[in-house]
Amino acid sequence: MFTWFGLNVWLTAAMTSLDYPLTSALLFGFTLTAGAVVGSLIVSPPADRRTPVIAAVVTASCTVVGLAGIVAGIRFMPLRLLCVALLGVGGHTTMNLLNAAATNLFPPAIRGTAMGWTNSTSYLGAVGPLLGGVIISSSLGAQGVFLVFGCSAVLAVLVLVAFTAVTRRPSPSEVSRA
Secondary structure: OHHHHHHHHHHHHHHHHOOOOHHHHHHHHHHHHHHHHHHHHHHHHHHHHOOHHHHHHHHHHHHHHHHHHHHOOOOOHHHHHHHHHHHHHHHHHHHHHHHHHHHHHOOHHHHHHHHHHHHHHHHHHHHHHHHHHHHHOOOOHHHHHHHHHHHHHHHHHHHHHHHHHHHHOOOHHHHHHO
16 A cells, blocks of 8 residues: 555656656546556456455556556556556555455454454555655655655565465364364
8 A cells, every 4th residue: 555655646746757748647647546446346356266365466466567667667658558557456456455355364253353454554555655755856756756666566565475375374273184
């Protein structure tokens, strides 16, 4: 959510500082949100059939790919819009999938608590806009914003991959039954 909140607030300003006209910069903001909505609609059914955590790894990876395309300086507008849409897919859809994973991973007696924790910790990402503002107003500018949020996205993928590995291990009771 750090990356999502930060990009949601600063994407338009970052794109105008990269010499895109305001109308194009606003289109990037719309595309970010559209990517989040469409991504959630497309990824949710397969996540229900398989596992939300694995789907979250895929969607978080979309953020990394999208940011890599932007940092690489792709200027071809349709491809740049695709990169921004991938940011939306990853930034927002991943949190939805983590909420779904919490409902699968915890027993009913503590499921509400688990949901409260996943939702609460996601809002630690609210510092993203503050940090984005500090970075964009510094000498690092828009590229610095994309790099910092890119590092955050890579970290999210690594944590999700580790989480997937841990949740796939058999429980002690399953091992003793074998």
